[in-house]
Amino acid sequence: MVVREKILDLVVSCFKRHGAMGMDTPAFELKEMLTEKYGEGSGLMYDLKDQGGELLSLRYDLTVPFARYLAMNKVKKMKRYHVGKVWRRESPTIVQGRYREFCQCDFDIAGQFDPMIPDAECLKIMCEILNGLQLGDFLIKVNDRRIVDGMFAVCGVPESKFSTICSSIDKLDKMAWKDVRHEMVAKKGLAPEVADRIGDYVQCHGGVSLVEQMFQDPRLSQNKQALEGLGDLKLLFEYLTLFGIAEKISFDLSLARGLDYYTGVIYEAVLLHTPTQAGAEPLSVGSVAAGGRYDGLVGMFDPKGHKVPCVGLSIGVERIFNIVEQRMKTFGEKVRTTETQVLVATPHKNFLQERLKLIAELWDAGIKAEMLYKNNPKLLTQLHYCESTGIPLVVIVGEQELKEGVVKIRSVASREEVAIKRENLVAEIQKRLSES
């Protein structure tokens, strides 16, 4: 939980650094509002019937609710972040499914702007967050939905199969090409020669030079949509170079992003090395951040179909939590679960009153302080409590101190004690805390 909080703090502060405002939307939507927006993913939506028999769905992601919000409130321009829970069923096939509840962190830019400027910022944000979290080396795969569709068209995929073939291609990060090919041919009825043509493309990845190469590709260069996508990617790489992050980005024709609502550039960040326990298998974590452009989604919720172009990203914080926890286990790192700075203690009986007065003074000065909830705790118990919870300072008041108008401050680490005047207590503690 403490680790989660630190990770979320870093993510949110990056979103704020890029000028986003915080936003929240309700956890439920009417099911009919959602189903068609997700394509094949909608099988994992968690549906519920309320007391009145109304069919609801729990928030499956934060993107669709955002688009709906923009449409309903006729907002034409907005940069917002949203940290919230989403719910998904564990499997589309089991009816009595357990659901997974997890946290998502989204950043989106809505509005009609000049091409690729907000898109480049989204990639910059992903880099800043992944660098900030120190998860190790990473790569962001980039593609464009129009290039995917163009590739399908020139390879000879029937248009009715675009969406389902797209979700097959999307599995290439977890499955080998031959298995994906098998799925497309045997299960989805794609002609083998079409699958092989796709295979030639989806095994390509590289930098801006691959973009140039695809401009020259005899098939792809005949497709208007694909050319538009390539043109945008070229511009995007120019901006990414100015942002100093181009070497982190890989144009990857296998990236398809299964969700139906993407219309332009799409991206997904993967970690290149995952910290593991000595001897253990490398932990496969899949993508840790992803997103893309979805220019049509808002229009689907608008009664008149008015569009608001959007681009955004989602940080896979649950996966990141797991990675960080795994790493902490591997390296035996410990994290304090509280932030307490001072324990108010006494070596003598009948000093509850003095402890209560003293701790109230510390709280009122904004100092994080605890005391044991016992009338007469043993000094050793109090010191052990500091050691086991990581509290760095102890303030000790006893008979002698009370008589002399002083208190003792003890450093738990060094075991050094100094007596200071009672009235200087707050100032002295603040001084010590600011030094450490």
Add this chain to the structure above:
Amino acid sequence: MVVREKILDLVVSCFKRHGAMGMDTPAFELKEMLTEKYGEGSGLMYDLKDQGGELLSLRYDLTVPFARYLAMNKVKKMKRYHVGKVWRRESPTIVQGRYREFCQCDFDIAGQFDPMIPDAECLKIMCEILNGLQLGDFLIKVNDRRIVDGMFAVCGVPESKFSTICSSIDKLDKMAWKDVRHEMVAKKGLAPEVADRIGDYVQCHGGVSLVEQMFQDPRLSQNKQALEGLGDLKLLFEYLTLFGIAEKISFDLSLARGLDYYTGVIYEAVLLHTPTQAGAEPLSVGSVAAGGRYDGLVGMFDPKGHKVPCVGLSIGVERIFNIVEQRMKTFGEKVRTTETQVLVATPHKNFLQERLKLIAELWDAGIKAEMLYKNNPKLLTQLHYCESTGIPLVVIVGEQELKEGVVKIRSVASREEVAIKRENLVAEIQKRLSES
């Protein structure tokens, strides 16, 4: 949303100051796990049936999930806070009910400790938060569930009616005594003379002297339970005096707290004056924080019935949001929705590349910066954007600046501009931001 965030920050930092760790529990529970724990309140639970027909309830509060967590994980001692959403139906009678989704902030101390020390800390926390939020003068009503039950017993309420009469009494903050009396007599079948005896008690409130007075009360002093409650309240007032908050606390025999799970001290904070618009009716807000001791709830979830005593509080942040918003409207206060410190701007065409390089540098230095997503925005548009969103500084780069290796920093408020060397930009902005 920004206001909400600031309020939540203040609440959470107070919880941390008192040594609590953050915790989260799932949003759903099986309905059967919850129903009996809330007494009459359970009519407002939001029930849902999932795809498999399992009956679920959405989290109605954060206390019951906490108790369940302690029991399931056999945790005997814990100080935690939880900020999360809860859901309630708007009315227990309408079947096709709309639900309300709202945020709750809870702090609880679980464990076997010496009497009234954690309880006093809960009241101290409520005072710190209400003082910190500057909501105006407030009062915390305190009572003890054993005094309520003892009062019912000596007044002649049949034991089977304790719970329902308790929830009538609980309405005394919103309804006049005669209406509550009517409900108890006409609707709940209480004998009129019993109601009148209750009436004599529930109109009493005062400080520690009222506790002393009740010790002498000819009826109440005959009841063992009530005497235990009074004994604890006396001790509580002693600790509250040491904390310097006794004058904020009122022993109030009309405080009953409708929920079934309370077993000891109960409390509720109310604002004494609410800021209103000139001429408008005072806004009635009810309680803004409440809580109490619930020593039996964990045992209800434990297979062997092992008890873990608990005491806690909940901050009514939704009500507080409303009050703060109302106050801001009244005084015409504005809040920025973003925290952006710098806009990167240009007066010339074809300066997108320079802006992109510059802003990446600011982001990488942790400075909150924005730019307009246009290739060639007008300078006036850029300056207007700062004024309308409250961005205090503009960094301007143009042809002349580029040639001289400088950039201009403009203060939006004073309209003053100074040219500084390009390489000193980050340091200069950080200096200005730390001064303001």
